[in-house]
Amino acid sequence: xxxxxxxxxNTRDFLDDRAAAARVVxxxxxxxxxLQEVPRRLFAASRVAGFAGLAGLQWxxxxxxxxxxxxxxxxxxxxxxxxxxxxxxRWPDRTRxxxxxxxxxxxxxxxxxxxxxxxxxxxxxxxxxxxxxxALGATSRTVICGDLNEDETGTAWQLIGEGxxxxxxxxxxxxxxxxxxxxxxxxxxxxxxxxxxAPLALDRDDLARASDHRPVWVDLEx
Numbered sequence: 001x002x003x004x005x006x007x008x009x010n011t012r013d014f015l016d017d018r019a020a021a022a023r024v025v026x027x028x029x030x031x032x033x034x035l036q037e038v039p040r041r042l043f044a045a046s047r048v049a050g051f052a053g054l055a056g057l058q059w060x061x062x063x064x065x066x067x068x069x070x071x072x073x074x075x076x077x078x079x080x081x082x083x084x085x086x087x088x089x090r091w092p093d094r095t096r097x098x099x100x101x102x103x104x105x106x107x108x109x110x111x112x113x114x115x116x117x118x119x120x121x122x123x124x125x126x127x128x129x130x131x132x133x134x135a136l137g138a139t140s141r142t143v144i145c146g147d148l149n150e151d152e153t154g155t156a157w158q159l160i161g162e163g164x165x166x167x168x169x170x171x172x173x174x175x176x177x178x179x180x181x182x183x184x185x186x187x188x189x190x191x192x193x194x195x196x197x198a199p200l201a202l203d204r205d206d207l208a209r210a211s212d213h214r215p216v217w218v219d220l221e222x
Contacts, residue, residue: 002106003195004077005029006113007217008145008168008184010036011210013068014047021210022054027202028217031105033057033072034115034145037211040068040095060101067097069115069146078104085135087128089119096124098132098146108222109141111192116146118156125149129156139163143220144187147213151182160187167194168216177208184216195219 007030011021025033033055039047045062048070052059057072058079066084073079082101089096099115116132118125125148136142144164148157152166164187172179188194198219207214 001221002108004031004105004108004111004220004222005217006032006034006143006145006186006220007215008034008036008115008147008186009211009215010117010147010184010213011051012037012212013039014051016211017206017209018051019054020206022051023206024202024210024215025055025057027200028215029074030057030217031074031077032101032103032111032113034099034113035070035072036115036117036147037068038063038070040066060099063099065097066099067095067117069097069099069117071099071101071113071115073101073103076105080104080110087119087131089124090121093119093121096128100136105222111220111222112136112139112142114142114144114146116144116148118147118149120149122150122155125154125156126159129159133159133163139189140191141222142189143192145185145216147184149183157185164189167218169197173214173216175212176210176214179214184213186216186218188218188220193221195221
């Protein structure tokens with residue numbers, strides 16, 4: 001069996017300390033990293049690729065129409081396929097989207113990994129989640145990660161929970177300097193074995209400087 005570390009991180013468009021964010025990612029050392037709020041417009045591709053290099057990871061590629069979501073992989077992982085999709089929002093709200101990648105680590109079977117960033121509007125979150133789940137179809141060996149912008153009482157959270165189970169720890173993730181809310185989570189289908197959580201001594205100053213969110217990670221056995 002192979003251990004796979006999957007992480008999720010909202011990086012606030014690199015508006016904070018990008019070097020600190022890269023140090024945080026290196027300390028987490030994920031095989032697969034789901035990102036939200038990466039640059040989408042001017043020089044976006046070079047900025048995202050540059051951050052991947054700083055973090056010691058590889059970018060799955062162009063993310064036009066992604067709503068600022070994308071996925072990085074480590075040298076331990078092999079990318080089979082990846083794509084990004086946009087989710088419609090009310091103008092002039094921030095664009096939203098999701099990214100999907102099929103990734104193998106070691107001799108393991110492929111994992112479908114999804115990075116999502118849901119709307120600030122409850123009705124849009126519900127509609128977006130329903131669309132993502134329809135697009136994925138019958139799910140197995142699937143992980144959905146991201147910033148849901150709601151907690152376990154929200155409809156989007158509950159929709160995801162109908163076919164997947166929450167596997168990330170209960171710690172709050174927002175705001176990064178003194179977390180109060182658990183917005184960033186990881187769900188996995190029941191056929192994936194989840195290993196005991198491995199706490200990491202991440203630098204508190206780096207966490208506060210890097211973004212307004214904290215990263216979340218889980219270890220899976222595949």
